[in-house]
Amino acid sequence: MTDWSQAVSQFRSDAKTTATVSGNRGLQIEEPLLFEQNAPGRTGVDLPEPPAVRSRLGGITREGPIGLPGLAEPQVVRHYTRLSQKNYAIDTGLYPLGSCTMKHNPRLNERLARLAGFADVHPLQPISTVQGALELMDTLAHWLKTLTGMPAVALSPGAGAHGELCGIMCIRAALEARGEKRTRVLVPESAHGTNPATAAACGFAVDSIPATEAGRVDLAALRAKLGPDVAALMLTNPNTCGLFEREIREIADAVHGVGAFFYCDGANFNAIVGRVRPADLGIDAMHINLHKTFSTPHGGGGPGSGPVVLAESLAAFAPIPWVVHGAKGLELVERAQGSARGSIGRLKGNHGQMGMFVRALAFMMSHGSDGLRQVAEDAVLNANYLLARLKDELTPAFPGTCMHEVLFDDHFLKDTGVSTLDFAKAMIDEGYHPMTMYFPLVVHGALLMEPTESESRGSLDAFIAVVRALAKRAKSGDAESFHAAPRFAPRRRLDETLAARKPVLRWQPPRSDRQAAD
């Protein structure tokens, strides 16, 4: 930790020169918590006085104040506007977070999701009054099925990881229907953490598959692990190293050869949409993160949406509700019986992330079959352009070209005293969100960059110039400036150890106030 304390003393001396009376720095304004702006009785919503009625709460009423702060509307608007200004966003700049796919979020999609005919419709209205909503779901399903070549899709999962849960549950149900109890799920070392977490949640033992020198699944090692007790392989393709699994059809054959299912993590479908149909790769189930490939906004951590496309062998197990064509138009199957008797049941409330369905369908229809293919091509082109222009200064993790994201390891930082973390934090000072760091785990000090199709060549060139210059600076022995980074963000490095050691997970009134209240 010597480096750290040196860096801190460096900050402190910097801080003197940049100190202001208010603590604000130009447009970066310090904003207290809502709770620190409280005036009792104040409100930002004018509601009528409730008429006096005989309470029907049965005396089971709240005792004492809740403790919510009182603010007027101007204060609230300013509070959240100031908070927003402390965030990096795809609207403010290139967001090269590999595996996360931060692409432009068209505002048309926001407008359409807010149409009263979608946003102000209750999920439990009579089916006769929601035919347009069901038509939208059915149309989205058609696009997803056509783009993937799969015969069925479960729309309800709430995000990608929820889709994984859905897929693995369907696989287990299918195995049970065959009278089989298999116990293992195979997951490559480079997988997203959600894959092993999902398999374990569904009661499977997780068995790790090593990668080859070329960053792909080791087919021989996979074959050696396959057996009659294997339920499924969970594989991301293109994988998290940004590489297409060349032997994917051999992998699929091997998996099917022992009677297991092939689950694909579709987080990287954006690399191949319109050019490759997962069905043609031998995949049995795949979730699609609508917030990645089809650009529903990520919102600082959701909401997402994770529809799962399913092969014929799994379709009967899809969770309810199902949208089906009936005699009187579109219908919702909300009960696991009749044609849906094989369904795994319900995974969440209601019918799925409708607001995200509207946005995703608008994105698909805007691009069309031609534009979506171009999306994949431009995403792959942009990533390879980064690779080509950075490969002599940084160290690519694997030889050859990449798909939609490019992976570097930290060899280029060897003996510089600069870590991947330091490098990422220096990116912040240059006005960029850092790339994904230390993931995937198969590469030392990983830096994973995904520019997406949304970036212009000019934007990439500017980014490339910064990354190259920083790499040069690191190699020149100027480690100190990296350790001190970031210097120009709303906060400098935050002490995550302190946060975890003594968790403060909510605001509390100052001790003196609490004692006074007692």
Place this chain on the structure above:
Amino acid sequence: MRYLPLTTADRQAMLAAIGVSSIDALFADVPEAARLDGFVDLPRAQGELEVERALGAMAAKNLVAGAVPSFIGAGVYRHHVPASVDHLIQRGEFLTSYTPYQPEVAQGTLQMLFEFQTQIALLTGMEVANASMYDGASACAEAVMMANRVTQRKKAILSGGLHPHYREATRTHARFVGFQAKLAEPDPEAREDLASEIDGATSCVVVQSPGVFGQVRDYSALAEACHKAGALLIVVVNEAVSLGAVRSPGAMGADIVAGEGQSLGNALNFGGPHLGLFATRERYVRQMPGRLVGETLDAEGRRGWVLTLSTREQHIRREKATSNICTNSGLCALAASIHLALLGEAGFTRLAALNHAKAVALADRLAAVPGVSLVNDTFFNEFTLRLPKPAAGVVERLARKKILAGVPASRLYPGKPALKNLLLVAATETTTETDMAAFATALAQVLA
């Protein structure tokens, strides 16, 4: 294509810089048999105007709840959302940012979530709340799995007053995760006594406050019975506004609160996205699912926030994580937090009182319709009516008269003919005198 900045000249120059002759070379790893030569069989690109027309036409086929008298609730409630909520959540810095993995450039989202966690802890009467889940039903299933971890037991007892979607989602998880979910019979009159069902294998009892049929109950004694047997009490709240009037789960002795926060700041959205709430006692925090934001200091000693206790989570712990959840409902949490900030203590408690008053007026009015009786002896803003004939047909006929009359119990309990005459009816601050009069009149006509 309006969303793609690369020009044909750019693409050519970039391919040259890469050193390949065509884009196809970059897809060379794709097996030959899986390469699509042409476009998939879907329509080609369209302009904004065309897409807006096509989706606008679909939207126009739905009956908009706000355009007619609407009394549908059952876990999803139509409240007035202040204009500034939707304006603020559309600020690009909130809307188009990722999960706050890089705290120095995500303090806006992190501070907001810290405030949200505090607000939810206060409302539920619990010590800590997380940064959100997908929705109430999935949060309920996660709460049961957490109780199983805490108690090292595998049997959950689910109340007959718990929303059927929550029961079904939990039952689905039970089958595949490997625990027992014992479902009590639907309980419109809130007569069940679950304390007698608890045994040494019980990990938790799950109740809903107010119940799906609207009943308000005090679960303090049930909490005691749970604790005596080493089990946890999980209280589900799916009308968050009720927390401004009804005794909080924390005050009743709940160990975990799983809930739905859609009522705060979020639209009906035909069922999603909504906002899963999750709160518990401090001693169980390391068994919680989902993201948590904690306070800390930066290198200059200034207060700031980070994602914390990540060693519970899938991206660190992989197969040993407490849950597989990753993306949650961040923007919905922001909407809820802004709505609560605007309301404040005074506004929130008044909103709750207003909802209750409207529901009382509506219940009295509808119970006076010949043949109709009120099932509930207690309720907050939703109650159950017993009709003289099956409710589904009545609701369908009222829908033709442009009144959304509520949820027939048969929609939620298709396999329970004994409940087919029951109708769940909700009122909120958006319900007007005129709406109530129209409903009462039309109901009397349809039943006559």
